[in-house]
Amino acid sequence: MDYAALSVRIRAAPFHQWLELELESANADGVILGMKWRDELVSRADPPIMHGGIVAALIDVAGLYAVLAAGGAVRSTAYLHVDYHKSVPPGPVKVKSKVIRIGRTLSVADTVLYGATPAPLASGRGGYVA
Secondary structure, eight states: OOHHHHHHHHHHSHHHHHHTOEEEEEETTEEEEEEOOOGGGEEEETTEEEOHHHHHHHHHHHHHHHHHHTTOOOSEEEEEEEEEOSOOOSSOEEEEEEEEEOOSSEEEEEEEEEOSSSSEEEEEEEEEEO
């Protein structure tokens, strides 16, 4: 699926609209999604950090769109493993995902979430059912 089609698709989902996701790049090698910080994402107020469920959702969505960008088909997420390396502080985030395998029934993508620094804040691997 090309960038234009992915961009339309990501804006069509209400949850993605609520997250205010931006598709920054998409090609057969993977995708990069961006998201601005909003106070609704906070799970701990002092100091503020992003809720782990939002982090996991970003990793899941980016993996799914990486599979679609590589030409794979996706009906649902089969599994998702997330490693939380550091708390995600206020500020925009980038989620970079690359496809590990496009399969007939299951595709796999690896994803890393970054904040303002180049150090990964979280990473994960998802399997997506065709």
